[in-house]
Amino acid sequence: MARKYEFSWELLGDIGAGRPNLGNTTRVEVYRLMQFTFRDIIEKHVGATETDEIFYQAGQLAGQAFYQHMITPTDDLNHFVNQLKETLKELGMGILRVEQVDMDKGELILTISEDLDCSGLPEDSYEICTYDEGFIAALL
Numbered sequence: 001m002a003r004k005y006e007f008s009w010e011l012l013g014d015i016g017a018g019r020p021n022l023g024n025t026t027r028v029e030v031y032r033l034m035q036f037t038f039r040d041i042i043e044k045h046v047g048a049t050e051t052d053e054i055f056y057q058a059g060q061l062a063g064q065a066f067y068q069h070m071i072t073p074t075d076d077l078n079h080f081v082n083q084l085k086e087t088l089k090e091l092g093m094g095i096l097r098v099e100q101v102d103m104d105k106g107e108l109i110l111t112i113s114e115d116l117d118c119s120g121l122p123e124d125s126y127e128i129c130t131y132d133e134g135f136i137a138a139l140l
Contacts, residue, residue: 009069031116052130059134067139
């Protein structure tokens with residue numbers, strides 16, 4: 001299948017040149033408007049399960065690119081987590097907290113508050129943060 005928009009970091013463009021007056025910030029409602037309208041239309045075409053998988057995979061792709069361009073590689077878990085905390089907060093993406101670590105099992109329990117996708121949404125019977133899950137899975 002021919003690809004029109006295979007992702008690369010360069011597709012993000014030169015924000016300074018493209019938005020000399022508005023800069024690189026916008027309101028969360030604008031981001032959520034884009035995300036939830038994409039989700040709605042994709043779900044109409046392929047169903048809820050496949051839509052969740054698409055958003056998870058998109059989150060994974062974003063997490064991989066984010067790691068490559070925004071995180072300095074390290075083998076030290078504490079350094080990595082602290083670097084990730086600072087970067088997410090600096091970019092206004094959320095506030096990362098490590099709730100629990102079990103190195104023997106290789107398990108981490110993380111929470112991200114004030115995130116772009118889910119914080120402040122009403123509680124519902126279904127998951128909406130599948131993009132975030134893929135993003136974090138790729139980072140780890």
